[in-house]
Every structure is written in structure tokens, then in C-alpha cells.
Amino acid sequence: MSLFESDKSAARLPVSLITGFLGSGKTTLLNHLLRHSDMRDSAVIINEYGEVSLDHLLVERIDGEVAVLASGCICCTVRSDLEETLRGLLVRRDRHEVPPFRRILIETTGLADPAPIVQLLLNNPLVSHFLRLDAVVTTVDAVNAEHQLDRQFEAVKQVALADRLLITKSDLAGDTAALEARLRRLNPGAGIERVAHGEIDPARLFGAGLIDPEKKTIDVARWLNEEAFVRHRDSVHAHAGHAHDHGHHHHDASIASFMLAFDEPLDWMAVSNWLAHLRSGRGEDLLRVKGILNLSGEPAPVAIHGVHHVFHPPVALAKWPDADRRSRIVFITRNIARDEVLALW
Incomplete structure (x- = not known):
């Protein structure tokens, strides 16, 4: 008999973290993702509606914290604690108080350290029993990234912890070869893609976990x-x-x-x-x-x-x-x- 617990990924909802330094295009990416047909059964957690320009997508406010978007996604704001927000959202889904969802996206603030959120998903039994970390996605501003990486360790850490790195604003920056090389040195294990105006197929963005629950x-x-x-x-x-x-x-x-x-x-x-x-x-x-x-x-x-x-x-x-x-x-x-x-x- 094994000393270790068996994998239960197929029974846990995938959670993906969208992070990136200030102005790197997280909200632009999120807006395009939420319009994609494959993302209709998603729940989105953001810090404040006012900070994230999703108002043109809102069609109904269920209450002060949860809204239904035109795409059919659920969107809610982080309350005093992310664990409380996650657990509350799952309870409301089970009570049929919000439309069902099969994945959760969390958008952080530009200065956020992604590590505490990853830790919450890895080892908080009140959360990890129901949810699993799918991917850490980091947006990287092609125009300002070199300056930010030189001076802001938050930007370096967001890159270092990523499973997927998305280079944004490459149309404004021209040649991004030097930046891509720097990102590969920082985190050779992350996939790197250039995106224009947040357009990317979600299938290329998520699904970074060890187990594919659908294919098992x-x-x-x-x-x-x-x-x-x-x-x-x-x-x-x-x-x-x-x-x-x-x-x-x-x-x-x-x-x-x-x-x-x-x-x-x-x-x-x-x-x-x-x-x-x-x-x-x-x-x-x-x-x-x-x-x-x-x-x-x-x-x-x-x-x-x-x-x-x-x-x-x-x-x-x-x-x-x-x-x-x-x-x-x-x-x-x-x-x-x-x-x-x-x-x-």
C-alpha cells in the first residue's frame, strides 16, 4: 500500500492565475478570454470592478460581489480573504445561486506576489480539496519589461513562477528577441508566446498541470x-x-x-x-x-x-x-x- 495520497485531479476544478506587472495587459487578455466560447463556463475573481475594466461586459449584478457577464461567465471581487472568496463561490455554485462553472481565473494586481496564491492552492485543505492549480500565466510588457525587470523584483518573481509567459505590446516594441532570451534565462521551463491585443486561444494558455483530467x-x-x-x-x-x-x-x-x-x-x-x-x-x-x-x-x-x-x-x-x-x-x-x-x- 502506498504511503501517499492518490491523485484526484479529475475531481478538482482547475484554477489559473493571471499575473503580470502594472500595465502589462492582464485586463486586455482577460477581456478577450472571457469573450471566447470555450470560456463561457468560467468564474473570474478580480480585486475590484473599478480597477478592471469589465463593466461593458456586465449584464447582471447578483449582489455587490458577484456579477454575471454577457459571456455567461461569473465575476466576483476578492473580499477580505481569497480563501473566503473561493469557498463562498463554490458554496453558491452548489446551492445553484450562481450559474455553474468548470474553471476559475484569478487576476492579481500588478504589484502582487503570486506565491501566496499558489501556496493557498497547493496546501490549504479547505481549498485544495476542491481546487487544483492549473497554470500561472504572466503577461510581460514588451515596451517596459527590461526596465521593470532591472528595478522591480516583483516583476522578476512573476516571470520566475510562471508556467506561461505572454509578451504583450510587441507591435509597439519591435524586435523582442533580446527580451525573449532574457525571459528564457529567468525561467526556461515556461512556454513563451507573443500576443497582440490579448488575442490567444485559451487551449494554448491553460492546461499546464501534470494531469489532463479529461484525457486522464x-x-x-x-x-x-x-x-x-x-x-x-x-x-x-x-x-x-x-x-x-x-x-x-x-x-x-x-x-x-x-x-x-x-x-x-x-x-x-x-x-x-x-x-x-x-x-x-x-x-x-x-x-x-x-x-x-x-x-x-x-x-x-x-x-x-x-x-x-x-x-x-x-x-x-x-x-x-x-x-x-x-x-x-x-x-x-x-x-x-x-x-x-x-x-x-
């Missing part, structure tokens, strides 16, 4: 974006057991992104102690960790996912998706070098 399939390579890390590798091999480094860079504001792979099955207690030591000593600089583990005594892979000090309880997946049985762990860190991580192993 596991896509490790997509979740970890292994090809991106292989492209960025520096051919340095780790000197710890059978670990190999698949990419290592120091980046803006001392951000480092790298993937470690282990050929032989790992002992869970050793892995647990390793990650616990990293969290306790360097949790604030452990920006994001996600991985798939081949553990001794476990017939199927175990997924781990964490931000800073907070990790989702390890999840036992149903089966290996292919013949690759290596353990692979992606680290995005601040002021923590790959060698320091390996030295603790």
Missing part, C-alpha cells in the same frame, strides 16, 4: 518542460550519486533555474529530509519546486510541487506514462546555486 493522461515532459532545460544545459554534470544537471544559470536578481535527474530509484526519507532542510533553511529563496519521483518500493511515480516553505502533499500517480523511470526535479531559486542544493543531498 500524465504528461511529465510538458509539466516540467524538459526540452527547454535541455536546451539551456551547460554540460555540467552533478557529482552526487547518479544525478545529472540539465541546465543551470544565474539570472536577474540572482534567479537560478535548473533540473536534476536521478537514474536510480530514490529513498523517500532521504528526499523528504533533503527538501525539508532546504525549506527550513532557505525557504524564502526556494521560489518553486516541482518534480516526478521514482521511489524505492513505489510501483508508480510520485509528484511533488512546492513554493517557498509550502509543499503540496506528495501525490501517487496511477502509472508511469512511458518507459522513462528517472526522477526529475525542477528548481527555481533565488541566491541558491545548484551546487548548494546538491551538497545537501
Whole structure:
């Protein structure tokens, strides 16, 4: 019998986070998404109606906090606490007080740190029992991003934690090759796309999780974006057991992104102690960790996912998706070098 809980992604609603620095086009993106036919059964959580220009889409105010949009989506404002807002929205759906929805989009303010929201979705049992993190989407202003990344760590962190990076205003900025290269150095694991006026197919934006609940399939390579890390590798091999480094860079504001792979099955207690030591000593600089583990005594892979000090309880997946049985762990860190991580192993 496995020591880990089984995956229940198919039963949990996907939540996607739309973040990005001030003026980077989050609301423009959101407006276009909400007009898309595939997004009609969505709930949207924003900070204030006044800050987000959705008024032309409103057709009915259910009360002071929840509105129905012309697209059919539900839109509500964050109350004193996001957990309370999420739980209240789910209760109202179950009571049929609002139209049904199958996904939730959360738009943050431009200066927001996305980490606390990701932590809430990963490890708050009152929320994570019903919801799962699907994707962190970050908009990047092609005109102002270089300046913002130089001076604002919030902008750097929004990029570093993203699953999807959308370069906006590229029509005003001209050549974005240098910016794209910088974003890839900061976060090689994120997909990067250029968007004009917020136009993008939602199918290319969301669905970044490890499990596809509709197909009930596991896509490790997509979740970890292994090809991106292989492209960025520096051919340095780790000197710890059978670990190999698949990419290592120091980046803006001392951000480092790298993937470690282990050929032989790992002992869970050793892995647990390793990650616990990293969290306790360097949790604030452990920006994001996600991985798939081949553990001794476990017939199927175990997924781990964490931000800073907070990790989702390890999840036992149903089966290996292919013949690759290596353990692979992606680290995005601040002021923590790959060698320091390996030295603790």
C-alpha cells in the first residue's frame, strides 16, 4: 500500500492565475478570454470592478460581489480573504445561486506576489480539496519589461513562477528577441508566446498541470518542460550519486533555474529530509519546486510541487506514462546555486 495520497485531479476544478506587472495587459487578455466560447463556463475573481475594466461586459449584478457577464461567465471581487472568496463561490455554485462553472481565473494586481496564491492552492485543505492549480500565466510588457525587470523584483518573481509567459505590446516594441532570451534565462521551463491585443486561444494558455483530467493522461515532459532545460544545459554534470544537471544559470536578481535527474530509484526519507532542510533553511529563496519521483518500493511515480516553505502533499500517480523511470526535479531559486542544493543531498 502506498504511503501517499492518490491523485484526484479529475475531481478538482482547475484554477489559473493571471499575473503580470502594472500595465502589462492582464485586463486586455482577460477581456478577450472571457469573450471566447470555450470560456463561457468560467468564474473570474478580480480585486475590484473599478480597477478592471469589465463593466461593458456586465449584464447582471447578483449582489455587490458577484456579477454575471454577457459571456455567461461569473465575476466576483476578492473580499477580505481569497480563501473566503473561493469557498463562498463554490458554496453558491452548489446551492445553484450562481450559474455553474468548470474553471476559475484569478487576476492579481500588478504589484502582487503570486506565491501566496499558489501556496493557498497547493496546501490549504479547505481549498485544495476542491481546487487544483492549473497554470500561472504572466503577461510581460514588451515596451517596459527590461526596465521593470532591472528595478522591480516583483516583476522578476512573476516571470520566475510562471508556467506561461505572454509578451504583450510587441507591435509597439519591435524586435523582442533580446527580451525573449532574457525571459528564457529567468525561467526556461515556461512556454513563451507573443500576443497582440490579448488575442490567444485559451487551449494554448491553460492546461499546464501534470494531469489532463479529461484525457486522464500524465504528461511529465510538458509539466516540467524538459526540452527547454535541455536546451539551456551547460554540460555540467552533478557529482552526487547518479544525478545529472540539465541546465543551470544565474539570472536577474540572482534567479537560478535548473533540473536534476536521478537514474536510480530514490529513498523517500532521504528526499523528504533533503527538501525539508532546504525549506527550513532557505525557504524564502526556494521560489518553486516541482518534480516526478521514482521511489524505492513505489510501483508508480510520485509528484511533488512546492513554493517557498509550502509543499503540496506528495501525490501517487496511477502509472508511469512511458518507459522513462528517472526522477526529475525542477528548481527555481533565488541566491541558491545548484551546487548548494546538491551538497545537501
